[in-house]
Amino acid sequence: MEVLNNYQRKKLDESNDEEFYSDPKFVYHLDSNFRNYLSSVYKNEIKDCSTVLDLMSSWDSYLPSEKIYKKVIGHGLNKDELERNKTLNSFWIQNFNVNQDLPLERESVDFCLMVAAWQYLQYPEKLTREIVRILSNEGKIIVSFSNRAFWHKAPNIWTSSTEEERLKYVRKVLITNGFKEPRIIKKFNGQNLNPFVFFKNDPFYCLIATKE
Numbered sequence: 485m486e487v488l489n490n491y492q493r494k495k496l497d498e499s500n501d502e503e504f505y506s507d508p509k510f511v512y513h514l515d516s517n518f519r520n521y522l523s524s525v526y527k528n529e530i531k532d533c534s535t536v537l538d539l540m541s542s543w544d545s546y547l548p549s550e551k552i553y554k555k556v557i558g559h560g561l562n563k564d565e566l567e568r569n570k571t572l573n574s575f576w577i578q579n580f581n582v583n584q585d586l587p588l589e590r591e592s593v594d595f596c597l598m599v600a601a602w603q604y605l606q607y608p609e610k611l612t613r614e615i616v617r618i619l620s621n622e623g624k625i626i627v628s629f630s631n632r633a634f635w636h637k638a639p640n641i642w643t644s645s646t647e648e649e650r651l652k653y654v655r656k657v658l659i660t661n662g663f664k665e666p667r668i669i670k671k672f673n674g675q676n677l678n679p680f681v682f683f684k685n686d687p688f689y690c691l692i693a694t695k696e
Contacts, residue, residue, distance in 0.1 A: 485660040486609050487653070492641035493606040501579050501604070504637060505561035508568075509542070513600055514630055518686040521671060522546050522599065522628055525690060529626060534594035537618070540580070540601030543568035557593070584610040588618040596625045603633045603642045603650075608657045616662035619695045625663065627654055627693075630686040651689055658693045666693035 497504070512519065523546050530536060532552040538545045541558040543565040558575035560566050566575040576587060584607050596615050605611060615625055629650070635643055641653060651668060658666055671688035 487657050487660060488606075488609070488639075488641055493639050495606065495637060495639045496643075497636040501581055501637065502561055504634070508562050508564040512544070513542075513632060515686045518630055518688050519546050521688050522690070523548050525626065525628070525669065525692075526597075527551065529624065529692060530595050535592065535620075537588070537593045537596045538572070539596060539598050539615075540604070541566060541569060541572070541575070541597075541599075545569055545571040545597070546599065547571050554594075557588070580611055581606045584614055586611075586614045586618050590617055591620045591623075593618050594620050594623050596623070598625070598627045600629050600632065602627050602629060602654055603638045606639050608654075609661050612657055612661040612663070616695055621695070623695045625658070625693050625695075626690065627658075628688070628690040630688065632686065647687065647689065651691070654691055658691065662696050663693035664696055666691040668692075 526546065527548045530551060533554045535555045535557070536547065536553055537557045537559070539559050541560045545556065545558070547553070547556065555573050556571050558566050558569060558572035559578060560575065561577060561579060563577060566572060596619060602608065619625070631647055633642065642650060645653060655666055655668070669688065669690040669692070
């Protein structure tokens with residue numbers, strides 16, 4: 485089911501995303517509090533010997549090293565970043581704002597991960613239906629994000645929404661395109677305790693949904 489209208493899919497910079505991501509970005513886009521908490525979520529949610537798909541990945545997947553994985557498949561837009569990601573057994577390059585079809589077999593994946601990635605999707609509905617197709621019975625999607633983004637590359641639905649509205653938006657796409665009601669995690673770490681660092685830690689938002 486379509487959720488967004490044409491205006492909501494538009495973004496400030498409509499140039500090809502592959503050009504923007506052509507240079508590798510070997511930096512952390514989320515702070516250590518966010519990354520550590522996400523790893524703990526993965527540790528609790530992902531079963532051993534599962535096939536995991538890390539969509540719109542980078543040079544680090546935040547997957548806990550103590551878990552046993554059958555296979556970890558990556559996807560992204562920059563080959564150098566994905567080659568640096570030692571968690572991945574394989575990966576492929578694809579621009580989801582051009583083509584949302586996943587080159588994977590039906591019910592071949594147990595867990596699908598998206599970290600700080602949903603905010604760049606212009607056609608999340610079709611991609612969600614594809615994720616449902618490739619997920620195994622009772623397979624799960626774990627979508628996590630904070631309040632950061634390359635704003636010129638995020639569609640209007642994201643840039644014009646509050647953080648709470650973004651949660652509702654992702655939830656609506658999930659439940660109208662093949663997922664059960666998601667469990668939502670919100671975590672706010674508050675002010676950094678270092679008196680010389682005057683910023684708040686990244687808020688943590690996560691939706692965990694099981695395939696219908």
